[in-house]
Amino acid sequence: MINDRSTRGSQQKVVRCVGITKYFGGVRALDTVSLELLPGEIVGLVGDNGAGKTTLVKILSGLYQPDEGSIWLDDVRVAHLNPKRAREFGIETVYQQLFLCDNLGAAANVMLGQEPVRGRLGPLQFLDNHRSIEEGRRHIAELGITLEDLVSPVRRLSGGQRQSIAIARATVNAHRLIQFDEPTAALGIRQTDATLELLRRVASQGVAVIVISHNLDDVFAVSNRIVVLRLGRITLNASVNDTTREQVVERMTGVSFRRNVL
């Protein structure tokens, strides 16, 4: 790993990516994408299908390696960002297909990979199940989610409840950046509102947030900044106050509204 320390700007960036390009075979999924994320900022990432949104999210969570470009965490260049390194830094991602263990309870899912230990015997770690359930309950409650049964397998729960658990899971570790890939796709109106409120609350703790959504209402309701991807390139990167839905759609599709209307 190469560590280059550069001079710090007036406001420290949590994550900075510069000139990221990613190929899948002959297809260029991302084309010299540069993006900076500030603490506590909510960035709405929008674009048509295949625009490269999920690819960018997977690069920032370390699942994909970019072919060109560099990633900087806290102004330190990271040569190979892998999932472990991203987690250690405090980057978490809630994917569209929720990564939950259906056979485990809600608390066990939230605490997976960071179970409280009661004692050790050589390499064996004895699980403190009572504390695991209590800490899981606390993390879920902190998000304002009410869930009575923390022990039954989560496969018995509804889509909305499962979504909540996946988000609770991610927020436990997301100290710096949390990414949501279509967080409200499986949700009803009331749960969508609750989820958006939750994003605001996470961001207010100084965590940078990236939200991928096809729903522009949600994006405009919750984001500070909107980034539009089209065919792997950033076509718009603007404060939500300086842009309009028409402009966003225009940059997403490449079709000018005004020209069509006139």
Add this chain to the structure above:
Amino acid sequence: MRVPSPNSSVRESLFGGRNTGLFVTLGLSLLVISLFSPQYLSLDNLRVVALQISFIGIASLGTALLIISGNVDLSIGSQYALCAVAAAMLARTIPAPFAWLAGITLGAILGFLDALMVWRVNISPIIITLGTMTVFRGIALRITNGFGVRGVPKSFSAFGQARILTVPMPVCVLIGLGLLAHIFLHKTVQGRHLFAFGGNKQAAEAAGINSKRLILMNFTFNGALVGISAVLAASRFGTAAPTFGVGFELDVIAAVILGGVAFTGGEGSIVGVLLAVVLLGVINSGLISLGIDPHYAQMVKGAALVVAVTLDQLTQERQERHRKRLAIQERSAIA
């Protein structure tokens, strides 16, 4: 249905999941057998029955852990044969205790080889271990020229024929290892991670659980258990043959599945697996002591497995309908 949760109370770990059904079936079987053949419940006979099931029982512990984590090793029958003949052959030249240890270590190595391939090659472990099953059997046949091992010294039998308080050594080992496996699976973080892996591999990896180490440990541990079982058997009989353990893997997997372990991974308990091992052993020996053609035992064992799995499937479908109702309720609550 109560599903045995990865971490459970004493009551739940004894009676959760399919265990109640297994207890009842076992009790009824013993009742019927002892009505017609009272001497079946004599201490001497029970000792023989326990001895018969202990070899499959020890191996079933490792297979249970493997299947719970979403893996399987079909080569255990061949591992069993290879470890048994290797230990018996070595006993002709090196002191017996070293031969026992060598057999067990060989099991661990064979398991490790399976693990290396499962970990590196992205193909189902069923296919890979189907291949190594043939390879290991071939090695066992080659080194023995296909014959049983002759000229094994008497000292080699000391391990398998030993008794602790009149209980045969294989039974003692099964009880001890069963207890350890239960504690490992239900009381440790590693055990929890096995369940997580069987439940959703991607989720477990995204949670930062080291999949390579888990697979390597799991298969190696399984191989060592097969080695222990094989050395105990060879030592008990005072010799070994390369045809040992043909169909062993199927008996073991049948017991594990009957014991409530989901073949798709993520569910099961050691108590259930041991109950199933005992039940299958009792059906086997009970029918013989009732003077019934032993071929019926085959049919009964197979039927028991099919009935148990069918009942599970029906319960799952009922749960599916229940979830559907929940989802519809949730939707209408929003509207």
